[in-house]
Each structure stands twice: as C-alpha cells, then as structure tokens.
Amino acid sequence: MLKLGVPSKGRLMEKTFDWFGSRGVTLRKSGLDREYAGAVEGIEGVELVLLSAGEIPRELASGNIHLGVTGSDLVREKLANWDSQVGELALMGFGGADLIVAVPQAWVDVDTLDDLDAAAAAFRAKHGFRLRIATKYHRLVREFLREHGVADYQLIDSQGATEGTVKNETAEAIADITSTGDTLRANGLKILDDGLIHASQATLFRGRRKDWTDEQRKTLKTLQMILGI
Amino acid sequence: MPNSPETRAEARRLRDLFAAQGAQVIEADVLQSAETLLDLYGEDIRARAYLTSDPLRGEMVLRPDFTVPVVQMHMESHADPARYAYAGKVFRKQENDETRANEYMQVGYEVFDGQNPAAADAEVFAVIAEGLSGLPVRAATGDIGILTAAVRGLQTTDARKAALLRHIWRPHRFKTLLKRYAGGKVPATRTALLAADDPFANAGSDIGLRSRAEVEARIAALRDDAQQPPISSDEVMLIDAILELRETTPNVLSHLRDIAVDMPAISDAVARMEARVNALDARGVDVDNLEFEGSYGRTSLEYYDGFVFGFYATKRPDLPPVATGGRYDALTARLGEGRAVPAVGGVIRPDLALGVA
Numbered sequence: 001m002l003k004l005g006v007p008s009k010g011r012l013m014e015k016t017f018d019w020f021g022s023r024g025v026t027l028r029k030s031g032l033d034r035e036y037a038g039a040v041e042g043i044e045g046v047e048l049v050l051l052s053a054g055e056i057p058r059e060l061a062s063g064n065i066h067l068g069v070t071g072s073d074l075v076r077e078k079l080a081n082w083d084s085q086v087g088e089l090a091l092m093g094f095g096g097a098d099l100i101v102a103v104p105q106a107w108v109d110v111d112t113l114d115d116l117d118a119a120a121a122a123f124r125a126k127h128g129f130r131l132r133i134a135t136k137y138h139r140l141v142r143e144f145l146r147e148h149g150v151a152d153y154q155l156i157d158s159q160g161a162t163e164g165t166v167k168n169e170t171a172e173a174i175a176d177i178t179s180t181g182d183t184l185r186a187n188g189l190k191i192l193d194d195g196l197i198h199a200s201q202a203t204l205f206r207g208r209r210k211d212w213t214d215e216q217r218k219t220l221k222t223l224q225m226i227l228g229i
Numbered sequence: 230m231p232n233s234p235e236t237r238a239e240a241r242r243l244r245d246l247f248a249a250q251g252a253q254v255i256e257a258d259v260l261q262s263a264e265t266l267l268d269l270y271g272e273d274i275r276a277r278a279y280l281t282s283d284p285l286r287g288e289m290v291l292r293p294d295f296t297v298p299v300v301q302m303h304m305e306s307h308a309d310p311a312r313y314a315y316a317g318k319v320f321r322k323q324e325n326d327e328t329r330a331n332e333y334m335q336v337g338y339e340v341f342d343g344q345n346p347a348a349a350d351a352e353v354f355a356v357i358a359e360g361l362s363g364l365p366v367r368a369a370t371g372d373i374g375i376l377t378a379a380v381r382g383l384q385t386t387d388a389r390k391a392a393l394l395r396h397i398w399r400p401h402r403f404k405t406l407l408k409r410y411a412g413g414k415v416p417a418t419r420t421a422l423l424a425a426d427d428p429f430a431n432a433g434s435d436i437g438l439r440s441r442a443e444v445e446a447r448i449a450a451l452r453d454d455a456q457q458p459p460i461s462s463d464e465v466m467l468i469d470a471i472l473e474l475r476e477t478t479p480n481v482l483s484h485l486r487d488i489a490v491d492m493p494a495i496s497d498a499v500a501r502m503e504a505r506v507n508a509l510d511a512r513g514v515d516v517d518n519l520e521f522e523g524s525y526g527r528t529s530l531e532y533y534d535g536f537v538f539g540f541y542a543t544k545r546p547d548l549p550p551v552a553t554g555g556r557y558d559a560l561t562a563r564l565g566e567g568r569a570v571p572a573v574g575g576v577i578r579p580d581l582a583l584g585v586a
Contacts, residue, residue: 080324105433109447111418117402121395122447123439130271131439139324142272149402151395155272166437188436193418 001047002219005059005068008036008050012202015094016069019202023227043226045219054078056205061085063209066216067223073099073177073200077137086205090229095202097177099137101144101195102184104166104173111193113148116173120152123172134158134171137197141175144197163187204229231333231580232318239579240316243336243360247314250356252338255313257298259320263288265297269532269563279320291320295337296532296557296574297564303341303572304565310342316579329549330580336360339574341561347501349573350536350556351508357540357552357575358514364585366540366551370478371525373397374535374556375485375498379471382494385410385460388450400527407468412459422448423455467492474523478506481521505536532560536573542585551585552577 006027007013017027026041027048038048049065056070057078069092075082103110103119110119120131134156135141141155156171163183165171177200178184181191206220248254264287266274274280278293292298295315303311316336323329338356340349358368380393389410396402409415422428428448435441467488474481485499510516526537535556542548554575562569 081327104435104437104439105431106429106435106437106441107439107444108422108428108432109444109451111422112416114405114416115419118392119439119443119447121392122443126443127438130267138275142276146273146276149396149399149405151271151399153272154267155275169438172437172439188433193416 002045002067002216002223003047003049003065004040005049005051005056005065005070006038007053007056007069012053012069012095013050015202016092019092019094020227025223025226043219043223045215046223057082057086060205060207063207063211066207066212067220068205068207069202070205071095071097071200072203073097073137073140073198075203075205076198077140080139085208087208088203089206089224090204090227092202092204095200097179097200099140099175099177099197099200100191101133101141101175101197102163102173102178102189102191105185105188105190113145113150113192113194116192117148117150117152120150124152130154131173132156132171133173133175134162134165135175136162137175137177140197148194163189231330233580235583236334236580239583240334240336243577243579243582244314244316246360247336247338247356250312250314250338250352252312252314255299255302255315257292257295257302257315257317259292259318260289261292261298262286263290265301265564266290266293269297269560276324277322279322293321294319294576295335296339296560299337299339299574300557300561300564300572303339303570304561304568308341309570310340310344312341313337313339334579335576336579337574337576339572341570341572343571345508346535346556346571346573347504347508349571350505351512351514353554353573353575354509354536354538355512355514357538357554357577360577361540361552361582364551364582365543366585367520367543368538368540369520369522369525370536370538371522371527372498372502372536373526373533375495375502376468376471376523376527377534378495378498379468379492382492383460383464383468386454386457388454389457389460398527400524407460407465410460411462411465415455419451423452463491470523471495472524474521476521478516478519478521481523482506501535526555532557534559538575542581545585548581548584549578551581 006016020027024042028039030037030039036050038050040046040048053070054074056068057075059065060068061079075086079085110116123131131153133153136159138155158165162174162176165174263280279291281289283289299313318332319335320332323331338353340353342349380390383390393406470488489496489499506516526533533555537555539550540552541550552575556573558571561572
C-alpha cells in the first residue's frame with residue numbers, strides 16, 4: 001500500500017480533493033463526518049490518511065506515509081535538509097501564502113532588512129535586550145536573517161494571533177504567513193520590501209526513504225501517470 | 230569515533246601535555262546558562278547548540294565549547310596570570326550535515342596573561358602544534374586585529390565605523406555596508422524618507438515598544454550620514470587588500486608594511502603581528518612557511534578579535550579543523566563586568582587528531 005497523507009480538514013482538504021478529483025483520482029472521507037478515515041477511487045494500492053497539515057512533514061520523513069500534501073513552508077520549517085528527506089512531485093497552485101517579516105507602520109525609517117538590522121542595534125543599546133520578533137517559523141526565519149546579516153534580534157515563539165504581539169508589546173516585529181496582508185495592515189504592520197522569506201503553496205511531496213517496495217514504486221508511477229505529473 | 234577509548238586516551242595525553250606547561254587542570258559544568266551565549270552570539274546559537282529549558286533556571290545549553298565557562302571561572306578567581314588545561318565533551322547541533330559529530334571531546338589550553346601578548350599568542354600556538362607534532366596537518370593563521378585597526382582608522386564618522394565593526398564577523402553585510410558608505414547605491418525608500426517633508430505622514434498609530442523618539446533619532450542619524458562624504462575608494466581598496474591577503478607570513482608582513490604607509494592606523498597592529506611572528510620564531514615555529522589569510526577567522530569563530538589559527542588535515546580536506554584557537558580579549562571584557570583580561574587559547578579535537586594520523 002502507498003499511503004497518501006492529506007490535511008484532515010478545512011479548505012486545504014477540500015482543495016486537495018478537488019485537485020485530485022479533476023485529475024481522475026477521487027479522494028473522500030469515508031464513514032461518518034467526524035471520522036478521519038478516507039477512501040480512494042481511480043487507482044489501486046493507494047490508501048488515504050487524513051492528518052494535520054503540520055504533522056505531514058514529520059510523517060513523510062519517518063516513512064509512516066509515502067506521499068503527502070502540505071504547505072511548502074511547513075516542510076522547510078520542520079525538516080532539516082528538507083530536500084534530502086522529501087521530494088516535490090507537484091506544486092498544486094492553491095493554499096498560497098507568503099512567509100514575511102513585518103514591522104510597525106510607525107517605523108517609517110525601516111523598509112529593508114538593512115534598516116531592521118540598524119534599528120535592532122539601536123533598540124538593544126537603548127532597551128538592554130535584543131529586538132523581539134514573534135514567529136512560529138523559527139528555523140526559516142533564523143536562517144533567512146542570518147543569510148542577510150541581521151543581528152541583535154531574538155525570536156519569540158508565537159503559535160497564533162502573531163499580528164497582535166506588537167500592539168501587546170510582547171514583540172517589536174513579526175515573521176508570519178500572510179496571503180493578502182489585510183490582517184497585517186489592520187494591526188498597524190507593514191511588510192519589509194525585501195522581507196519575503198518563502199512563497200508557500202500546497203505541494204504534493206514524496207518521502208525519500210529507501211525502504212519502499214517495488215510494488216509501492218510501481219503504484220507511484222501509475223499515480224503520476226494518471227495525475228499527469 | 231568521537232568518544233572511543235582511544236580518543237579518551239589521546240585526550241588525557243594532550244591534557245597532561247598542557248598541564249606540564251604549567252596549566253591548572255579544570256572542569257566545567259556540562260549544562261550552562263543559555264543567557265550568556267544568547268547575549269554574545271544571538272539567535273544563531275540555537276542552530277549550533279542544544280538548548281533546553283529548566284523550570285527554575287530558565288534556558289540552559291549543553292556547553293558548545295569551554296571558552297565561556299573558563300573565562301567566567303577565571304574572572305571570579307582574580308588570578309593573574311593564569312594558565313588552564315581541560316578535556317571534556319562539547320555538544321554541537323548539526324542542522325545540515327549529519328555526518329559531522331554532534332558530541333565530541335575537546336582538549337584546551339588557555340592563557341590569561343597581559344604581560345606580553347605576543348609571547349602568549351606564540352605560546353598557545355606552539356603548545357597546540359606540539360600536541361599535533363608528527364601529524365600531517367598544516368596551519369592557517371590570521372589576525373582580526375589588523376582588520377579592526379583598519380576600520381577604526383578610516384576617515385569617516387564614528388557611527389559608520391561602529392556599524393562596520395559590529396559586522397566584522399558577517400563578511401557579506403560588512404561588504405554591503407562598506408560599499409554603501411563608499412558612495413554606493415542607497416535604497417530608494419531611504420532617499421524618499423529623507424526627502425519627505427513629513428516622514429510620519431503615513432505612519433499610522435504608534436504601536437510597540439520602539440517609540441516615536443527612537444524612530445526620529447534614527448532618521449536624524451540617517452540625515453547626518455547622508456551629509457557625510459563617502460569613504461574614499463583608496464581606503465576601500467586598502468581594506469580589500471587586507472582581506473585578500475593570502476600568502477606566507479613574511480610576504481604578508483611586507484605587504485602590510487606597504488599598506489601601513491597609506492593607512493598609518495594599522496601600524497600598531499602590524500607591529501603587534503611582527504612581535505608575534507618573532508615570538509613564534511623564537512619558539513621554533515617555521516614562520517617562513519606559515520600561511521596567513523587576511524579574512525581568516527571571520528566567519529565561524531565569532532569571539533576571536535586578534536590572532537586566529539587553525540590546523541587542518543593535509544590529506545583530509547573534508548574534515549573540520551583538527552585544532553583551532555585565537556585571542557579573545559573582547560570576550561573577557563563583555564563577561565568581566567567592566568574588567569578585561571587579555572586572553573588567548575586553543576583546542577584540539579583528539580578524535581580528529583587520531584583520524585588523520
């Protein structure tokens with residue numbers, strides 16, 4: 001059996017079902033509405049596993065599932081050396097969102113990472129601690145800021161309502177996912193000109209573990225043929 | 230085999246060798262407070278060390294090296310001069326290369342002695358070299374002090390010098406800043422900001438801890454900076470010349486003396502280097518063939534601010550350095566609460582020393 005992991009709820013699940021459906025593979029939840037079991041029609045040997053989008057990267061890496069649909073941001077955040085552990089089979093064209101760095105609009109002197117770095121140095125000198133950036137994407141943000149030579153900041157963990165942390169004075173800036181930027185603007189924030197860390201979208205991944213059976217490899221080939229990817 | 234019995238035996242041999250130089254053998258806790266390291270190195274330490282949380286003590290870290298605890302220990306003891314030797318495990322997170330060890334032995338030798346820094350530099354280098362004697366390794370050396378002296382001597386504002394010095398260890402950002410100060414392109418947003426009648430016209434409401442006054446202070450600083458003449462292309466060329474040095478030590482010294490004619494600010498640093506080379510020579514180091522790189526030590530070893538060195542396996546370029554070391558006076562100043570002690574030290578990885586033999 002080739003196990004296909006798909007987000008268990010919401011728009012991401014529906015869009016994934018639509019994406020597969022329009023390519024000749026029907027995915028659906030089986031049984032009762034609250035039950036996380038699924039059925040696959042249109043191909044033999046594929047089993048649908050419904051689970052949280054955030055867990056799909058880990059399950060792919062460990063080999064518990066063979067294929068998985070999740071955001072490309074989550075794979076990059078959760079897996080070290082992600083491209084040695086999973087491979088991209090198809091960019092699915094929905095679930096688009098940008099991981100960005102945003103600062104208060106009131107910081108009229110800060111539009112670039114270069115400005116952010118200078119502001120962080122002055123902030124630390126004045127307040128005695130490193131400028132706080134709230135995020136849940138610790139790895140991606142840290143690597144991005146290191147690559148661009150930003151210093152004197154610290155990452156504050158924020159698992160939700162991150163846009164509100166600046167107003168609440170638990171952070172000075174944020175790094176978060178946005179699709180339209182409306183929530184950012186409503187919270188008095190603006191995106192840095194060069195603050196795009198990653199443009200994410202829903203992506204079909206395969207695990208790269210070597211212990212796949214010949215049958216599983218054959219099933220993947222058939223699936224790729226049907227889907228046209 | 231980072232932790233095999235052979236490695237432990239080699240670690241003991243090296244530690245005893247260091248102790249025989251008159252060093253006091255010391256130990257350090259495996260669990261250290263993370264706060265100090267985070268203050269020194271920032272968030273990047275999270276990618277390089279194992280941090281964990283203690284419900285009462287806050288964030289703790291599995292020691293990624295011995296330098297910080299050794300400095301703290303020394304600052305509390307008020308002994309001067311002092312020499313220390315230690316052998317123990319360090320822990321390094323490897324986020325990108327799982328073939329690299331994340332737990333290995335380090336054997337170190339640290340000298341806190343302000344009497345004669347050149348002699349202390351040479352002593353540490355020679356003692357580490359002795360620990361590796363007979364092995365197929367080559368030494369690389371550098372001196373961050375020459376670059377910092379050159380930056381301090383630039384004909385420009387203190388603010389620009391401070392910004393450049395802050396990024397000495399981030400070569401990419403350093404280069405970008407230097408280019409900008411030398412009359413390079415300024416981001417369009419900044420030009421617009423400085424030209425605006427009312428910079429706060431579209432500012433929205435003030436939120437967060439960073440106040441309007443702080444934003445105004447930075448705009449004032451940017452305005453002032455925009456009035457400053459650019460750093461001359463001659464000076465930029467001299468900095469580049471220092472960074473591009475990559476020759477044997479006598480040739481480098483000769484080049485640096487030439488550069489010092491146009492940039493007298495580095496004369497003292499060059500004189501210190503010369504004194505060190507003489508001290509190395511007196512210790513029997515083959516200085517005529519000793520390699521020197523102008524930008525050596527600028528990336529990975531963030532606390533070194535003077536002499537820096539590393540020993541590399543000649544037949545195994547894939548391995549990390551077998552030994553590294555350098556001077557870290559500034560670190561003692563930051564950890565010493567106002568007190569600074571000139572300090573230089575080095576470490577050997579016994580597992581690698583055995584691996585290249």
